[in-house]
Amino acid sequence: MKVLVPIKRVVDFNVKIRVKPDQTGVDLANVKMSMNPFDEIAIEEAIRLKEKGSATEIIAVSIGPQEAQETIRTALAMGADRGILVKAGQDVEPLAVAKILAAIAKIENPSLIILGKQAIDDDSNQTGQMLAALLGWAQGTFASKVVIADGKAEVTREVDGGLQTVRLTLPAIVTTDLRLNEPRYASLPNIMKAKKKPIDMKAPEDYGVDATPRLKVLKVTEPPKRKAGVKVKSVQELVDKLKNEAGVI
Amino acid sequence: MAALLVAEHDNKSLKEATAKAMSAALKLGGPVDILVAGSGVKAVADAAAKIAGAGKVLLADDPQYANQLAEPMAALILELAGKYDAIVTSASASGKNYMPRVAAALDVPQLSEIVSVDGPDIFTRPIYAGNAMAQVQTPSGAKKVITVRTTAFKPAELTGSASVEAIGAAKNPGVSEFVREELSKSERPELAAAKIIISGGRGMQSGENFHMLEKVADRLKAGVGASRAAVDAGFVPNDYQVGQTGKVVAPELYIAVGISGAIQHLAGMKDSKVIVAINKDEEAPIFQVADYGLVADLFKAIPELDDELKKQGY
Ligand SMILES: Cc1cc2nc3c(=O)[nH]c(=O)nc-3n(C[C@H](O)[C@H](O)[C@H](O)COP(=O)(O)OP(=O)(O)OC[C@H]3O[C@@H](n4cnc5c(N)ncnc54)[C@H](O)[C@@H]3O)c2cc1C
Numbered sequence: 063m064k065v066l067v068p069i070k071r072v073v074d075f076n077v078k079i080r081v082k083p084d085q086t087g088v089d090l091a092n093v094k095m096s097m098n099p100f101d102e103i104a105i106e107e108a109i110r111l112k113e114k115g116s117a118t119e120i121i122a123v124s125i126g127p128q129e130a131q132e133t134i135r136t137a138l139a140m141g142a143d144r145g146i147l148v149k150a151g152q153d154v155e156p157l158a159v160a161k162i163l164a165a166i167a168k169i170e171n172p173s174l175i176i177l178g179k180q181a182i183d184d185d186s187n188q189t190g191q192m193l194a195a196l197l198g199w200a201q202g203t204f205a206s207k208v209v210i211a212d213g214k215a216e217v218t219r220e221v222d223g224g225l226q227t228v229r230l231t232l233p234a235i236v237t238t239d240l241r242l243n244e245p246r247y248a249s250l251p252n253i254m255k256a257k258k259k260p261i262d263m264k265a266p267e268d269y270g271v272d273a274t275p276r277l278k279v280l281k282v283t284e285p286p287k288r289k290a291g292v293k294v295k296s297v298q299e300l301v302d303k304l305k306n307e308a309g310v311i
Numbered sequence: 312m313a314a315l316l317v318a319e320h321d322n323k324s325l326k327e328a329t330a331k332a333m334s335a336a337l338k339l340g341g342p343v344d345i346l347v348a349g350s351g352v353k354a355v356a357d358a359a360a361k362i363a364g365a366g367k368v369l370l371a372d373d374p375q376y377a378n379q380l381a382e383p384m385a386a387l388i389l390e391l392a393g394k395y396d397a398i399v400t401s402a403s404a405s406g407k408n409y410m411p412r413v414a415a416a417l418d419v420p421q422l423s424e425i426v427s428v429d430g431p432d433i434f435t436r437p438i439y440a441g442n443a444m445a446q447v448q449t450p451s452g453a454k455k456v457i458t459v460r461t462t463a464f465k466p467a468e469l470t471g472s473a474s475v476e477a478i479g480a481a482k483n484p485g486v487s488e489f490v491r492e493e494l495s496k497s498e499r500p501e502l503a504a505a506k507i508i509i510s511g512g513r514g515m516q517s518g519e520n521f522h523m524l525e526k527v528a529d530r531l532k533a534g535v536g537a538s539r540a541a542v543d544a545g546f547v548p549n550d551y552q553v554g555q556t557g558k559v560v561a562p563e564l565y566i567a568v569g570i571s572g573a574i575q576h577l578a579g580m581k582d583s584k585v586i587v588a589i590n591k592d593e594e595a596p597i598f599q600v601a602d603y604g605l606v607a608d609l610f611k612a613i614p615e616l617d618d619e620l621k622k623q624g625y
């Protein structure tokens with residue numbers, strides 16, 4: 063069983079981003095970039111499926127600038143077998159990403175595609191579901207547990223009220239939630255080995271996809287700031303303020 | 312510009328999120344119909360008919376919609392999509408699940424978690440955990456597929472009396488089936504609807520200790536939430552998580568206890584009207600967004616808070 067794992071290079075989750083003064087976007091110059099945390103979880107899950115004998119090959123795919131190759135190397139060092147870099151800008155929208163991934167899926171015929179539930183830069187939470195639609199496959203989003211057996215994937219999903227378990231016919235799409243696993247760190251020998259693993263270089267045109275954004279970004283602004291508050295000295299003072307000043311209890 | 316609003320419900324009752332998403336849908340400027348898809352949901356459809364602004368309520372009552380699985384839900388919405396210029400729902404776990412599937416099938420981008428409608432085709436949505444707001448314009452003539460961050464909209468009034476029209480089910484793609492669900496049972500208000508929320512973080516140290524927060528919550532009729540760290544540590548179930556990748560809440564009062572205030576947590580609660588932070592570390596970033604900060608050991612402060620509220624008759 064082949065597993066495809068799309069991974070995105072995004073601003074590291076620890077970075078406090080800054081909006082550009084001209085309101086055209088977020089300042090990405092000299093900012094630390096990393097693999098989207100949910101995608102690390104996706105790679106880890108694929109590796110665990112391989113270690114259990116359910117998966118045979120793991121292909122990491124990234125759509126983005128040349129530097130996204132580093133992100134693919136990280137995935138290869140964790141344990142993915144090979145990579146595909148589809149060179150494009152940083153602002154490819156989920157629909158175009160899904161179209162490129164759908165084209166790759168038709169070539170590679172994976173039984174499972176594991177994506178992150180959400181890229182922490184655009185916070186779209188769309189790509190996996192869109193890919194499932196384009197391929198006509200079932201989807202198990204926000205997964206906290208994945209069991210593969212008898213040509214099906216049983217996926218436990220984190221939903222608003224708790225957990226929901228669905229059974230999907232393979233091939234299928236899974237998107238990861240935080241509790242699915244804890245991703246491993248790549249060991250030094252594996253980082254060395256990863257340098258020899260192959261990465262295919264492609265472009266959106268190779269898949270017949272126009273990656274031009276459809277949505278026009280008119281402006282990007284800072285959110286309204288909260289006014290600085292006060293420190294209270296005691297629980298009594300707190301209750302008094304909540305009752306008599308803020309009037310919320 | 313006609314819009315179809317997909318209702319959020321649990322087969323028994325309509326969620327208030329639907330009336331909030333209605334306010335966003337109405338801003339598109341055209342008539343809005345509501346789709347209620349579920350199993351045994353006549354009462355839900357009747358409730359939806361009371362939402363002011365509803366043109367009519369389409370009722371798809373069929374077992375295949377009982378659990379809101381993405382594949383049949385998307386198939387049904389796509390059957391209806393031809394008549395509408397916009398398809399809207401709340402950005403709940405279930406809306407986030409089926410809506411992008413609808414968008415891709417229609418070959419249009421999805422607008423995720425909009426917080427305002429600035430023009431018939433102009434919308435604002437948060438990016439980077441709410442540290443930036445993007446105002447975007449959709450391509451002219453294209454259908455709009457939208458999920459709404461309901462904390463940003465007031466609910467539409469319940470003064471309507473739309474007609475309810477039963478519609479047939481769409482063909483189920485048949486690639487997925489429901490196995491089971493484990494829903495957290497709680498007498499307390501759910502986070503999306505709670506006027507007051509008290510959340511605990513890693514500082515709580517154990518699930519047992521959350522009982523202290525629950526006592527205070529019961530006095531204030533509050534919901535109980537948590538940080539990711541508290542959920543990951545197994546103190547409380549996943550549906551307690553507030554944040555960028557959990558639930559987004561904006562109650563009248565949010566009390567953060569033993570939570571440091573990572574940007575991912577702030578993303579889910581910083582639009583609350585009043586924020587209280589109780590933390591023993593006076594440098595904790597949570598104090599930067601708190602209206603009232605109390606630097607204290609929570610194991611002392613929370614029992615005191617409980618006593619004080621009790622004394623004052625809560
Ligand atoms: C992709 C991704 C998504 C994420 N999504 C979310 C999300 O949706 N929601 C979320 O919350 N986090 C999220 N996080 C995690 C986030 O980055 C933080 O790690 C997390 O919020 C920290 O939780 P915490 O504040 O409870 O723990 P800590 O940061 O460990 O803080 C604990 C706090 O408790 C205080 N404390 C300890 N003991 C006491 C005591 N006795 N009395 C008083 N105070 C005490 C400490 O001073 C400290 O400030 C995400 C992270 C990633 C990478």
Ligand SMILES: Nc1ncnc2c1ncn2[C@@H]1O[C@H](COP(=O)(O)O)[C@@H](O)[C@H]1O
Pocket residue numbers: 067068069070071098100101104123124125126154156159176177178179180181182184185186187188189190
């Ligand atoms: N440019 C990209 N390259 C590879 N994978 C991507 C890209 N964009 C999104 N994805 C995948 O889709 C998931 C969800 O992203 P999004 O829909 O943008 O929130 C991510 O976690 C990745 O697995």
